[in-house]
Amino acid sequence: MAFSRNQSLFFILTLVLAVLLVNWLQPKEIDMNVSQTRTIVVGGGLAGLSAAHTLIQHGAQVLLLDKKPSLGGNSMKASSGINGAGTEAQSSLGVSDTVEAFTADTTSSAGQLARPDLIHALTSNSAESLSWLSSNFSIDLSLVSLLGGHSVARTHRGRGPPPGFAITSALMKKLDTLPAAEVIKSAHVVRLLEANGRVTGVEYETNGETTSVQANAVIIATGGYAADYAPSGLLAKYRPDLLGLPTTNGDHATGDGHRLASSLHASLIDMDEIQVHPTGFVDPKDEGAKTKFLAAEALRGVGALLVDADGKRFVDEMERRDNVTKAMQEIIEQGKGPIRLLLNADAEKELKSHCDFYVSKGLMKRYENAADFAKDTGVPNAALIQTLAEHNKYASGELKDPFGKIHFHNGQFSPDGVLLASWVVPVVHYTMGGIHTDASARVLSAEGKPIPGLYAAGEVIGGVHGKNRLGGSSLLEAVVFGRLAGAAAAEAK
Ligand SMILES: Cc1cc2nc3c(=O)[nH]c(=O)nc-3n(C[C@H](O)[C@H](O)[C@H](O)COP(=O)(O)OP(=O)(O)OC[C@H]3O[C@@H](n4cnc5c(N)ncnc54)[C@H](O)[C@@H]3O)c2cc1C
Structure with missing residues (x-):
């Protein structure tokens, strides 16, 4: 069968386009001029960054890939x-x-x-x-x-x-x-490359394109x-x-x-x-949010108390995370939530930048005294004042804390003094x-x-x-x- 000149041209052009398309769809191979010591780091958080700097201190070249548009x-x-x-x-x-x-x-x-x-x-x-x-x-x-x-x-x-x-x-x-160091952001690593039982590089996707890179490790x-x-x-x-x-x-x-x-x-x-951290902030403007700000562990470190809806403490706040979480979950199951984290002015002073940030985000509220807090939240004032008075005695060593607390920091709470308060719940935090x-x-x-x-x-x-x-x-x-x-x-x- 004979083809016209135009038909032949069309056929050749289609063939060329098809070859180009197939080639374009293939994962790209980057010849990175792999030296003996070119290493790929996948992830640009603190672990990846520490690894990258150490590699460079040892004289290596680094390619750091992170799937997000910014590192951290x-x-x-x-x-x-x-x-x-x-x-x-x-x-x-x-x-x-x-x-x-x-x-x-x-x-x-x-x-x-x-x-x-x-x-x-x-x-x-x-x-x-x-x-x-x-x-x-x-x-x-x-x-x-x-x-x-x-x-x-x-x-x-x-x-x-x-x-x-x-x-x-x-x-x-x-x-x-x-x-x-070369850093590529928005580079989602999807595959490890391997040859003869050894890892030889990675494949990553960026802007819909797949790229393969080779490395020594x-x-x-x-x-x-x-x-x-x-x-x-x-x-x-x-x-x-x-x-x-x-x-x-x-x-x-x-x-x-x-x-x-x-x-x-x-x-x-x-x-x-999986670690469930005891204190994630509930944002009153978005109570059901799946992602929550962490109420830093340092808050309990500087002397925060945890109280239930009746204004009572229920745990040694300085216990390990798993034990505090367990105690909080029991309180919530018993219908005695919400649980609030309370700081006095001394603790606020010690963790000033944290507290200012939480207050500015609406995650922590500053009250002039215990009565103001009780009025705003419905926590019974008399019970709260009793809790604070008892805690003062445990902190001064006059009485022994029934929950076994021995580390007290900024431990004196006055019912007439400033209180910073937040609603906190357990949150999935670390694997x-x-x-x-x-x-x-x-x-x-x-x-x-x-x-x-x-x-x-x-x-x-x-x-x-x-x-x-x-x-x-x-x-x-x-x-x-x-x-x-x-x-x-x-x-x-
Ligand atoms: C709110 C909060 C507070 C915390 N406070 C403390 C604290 O005070 N002290 C403490 O010791 N620990 C704390 N932790 C825990 C600690 O921050 C983390 O466990 C630690 O930083 C993890 O570091 P990393 O480098 O392993 O991971 P990350 O810092 O999470 O970094 C991982 C990186 O890998 C990238 N990545 C993931 N998948 C891919 C992929 N397929 N391709 C390319 N890139 C990818 C991500 O985009 C990310 O940038 C806290 C954690 C949270 C969430």
Whole structure:
């Protein structure tokens, strides 16, 4: 059959277009001029940033990918501080602390799921990691407070902005100035590439395009899954009982790294261990909001009380998060909610920037005295005054607290003094479970063997905190394991 000239031209043109289209749809291969030490970091929260800086300090090139239009993740939201034992700040404040004491507190909090190797990595690297932050990024960590579950004051923050923001933004800013770092935002990593049992790169999607990049190693630092509420999500799979609770986490926290690692048969551990934080703020303008602001642990650290609708205390406010949450849930189940968190003027002064922020957001209200608070909320004034008077006696040592409270800070409440009050509820906050790594941040397979070329750090890893994470230990985990992963990946061949 003979074709006319026009028909032939049309045929050739169609063929060329089809070839171009198929080519365009193929994942792009980027030849990044991969050197022996080019490493990909997936996730730009504190763990990813710590890993990236450490890699560069070891002479490596870094490609950092984050699925969101800006870096920072949940790390930017952290409001209480970062733990360290035996730090300069502690010694200048006269706080005596040791790695052994921090290890003992962490082990006790982790319960029967305590893993000594991971706990040791966390605690023994803590002071050095804090001084790494201060000396490399000029971060102020000079204030130290005591949080629930700790035997001494070891949670550090500075005088300026909240600690998560202060730390994470300092690392972000510096990374921007380093030629060895390339950062691509809105780059959603969807696949790990592998050849001969070794991780060789990733595939990511950005603006509807898929791109493959090669590297000598990949560090997963994608955070946890405390916002993975999808019907097929990790909360539904491991803890369906929590689906009804709100979360403090950003919408990026959907367990992507867990799925990426599992696709290469990495082992996931403790996945049903999820921390419900006792105090998420209920915003009176949007009571049912699924995402809630966290009422920082530091509020209880500076002496906040928790009272029920009858104006009565029901727990040692300085107890561990899991125990405070349990007590609150019992109160709510008994119909004695809402639960309110109360601060006096001394505590307000100590946590001034936090309180100003919460008041400006309408999450905390300032009352001139207890009677004003009682009138506004319906809490019986007489019962509240009695609660405050009793607490004063426990704080002064005149009587023993029936709930076992021994750490009192700003413990004297006058019924005629200022009260700051917030409505608080338990919130899904942190996922203790995650990718199984060894104490050098190498990802382990189901057989317990390191998967060559694959590392993980931050909330995405599992097992560091066992059954319960202590306040301040997650920022620390991000820095410690980020640095361990960076150092180990820099050596990867
Ligand atoms: C409100 C709040 C307050 C907190 N306060 C404290 C505190 O005071 N002290 C403390 O120790 N801990 C605190 N925590 C916990 C702590 O902030 C986090 O656990 C920690 O910051 C996690 O760091 P990360 O780097 O592992 O993850 P994140 O900081 O969450 O970062 C993960 C990053 O990975 C990116 N990512 C995810 N999936 C992909 C993908 N597929 N491709 C590319 N990028 C991806 C995300 O966009 C994100 O930027 C708090 C948490 C919250 C929510």
